[in-house]
Amino acid sequence: KQHAQSLGDAVRPDFPLLHRTVQGGKPLVYLDSGATSQKPQxxxxxxxxxxxxxxxxxxxxxxxxxxxSCVVFREAREKVARFMNAKDAREIVFTRNATEGVN
Structure with missing residues (x-):
């Protein structure tokens, strides 16, 4: 019998912090993404x-x-532009967080 895997279950192994257990062995669930997000390895x-x-x-x-550094930054912007299907990489603006991006 084959089980469908949720997206969370599929990507969880990529995030080192989520390998932790808390409160006597329970898997860590991090829901405070408004404050900061966890990063994959x-x-x-x-x-x-x-x-x-x-x-x-x-x-x-x-x-x-x-x-x-400029080359690395430009390449990152170009990769994000391709991922977002932007017409031009100059459409991509990196900000520190969503609040800064909206403002």
Whole structure:
């Protein structure tokens, strides 16, 4: 007998924090996404790589690290644009959170 897997069950293994148990062994359920969201391992790995090897401002490529950061930022914007089916990557604006994005 085959069981349909929920999206939550399918992606839960990707989120390290959700491997924790609380209150005597119950699986952690995180519902405070308004305050912060949990990150999948691939995001944590990518951030660690960026902060360890490339971290610099992305306003203007004035030195080697900032040039590398600009490339990473541009590539991320282009990937999001493709995912969102945007006509142009310049339509994609990164903000710190939804509230900042709305304002």
């Amino acid at each position: 691939v995001v944590l790995d990518t951030l660690a790589k960026f902060y360890s090897h490339t971290n610099s401002h992305v306003v203007a490529p004035v030195h080697e690290l900032s040039a590398e």
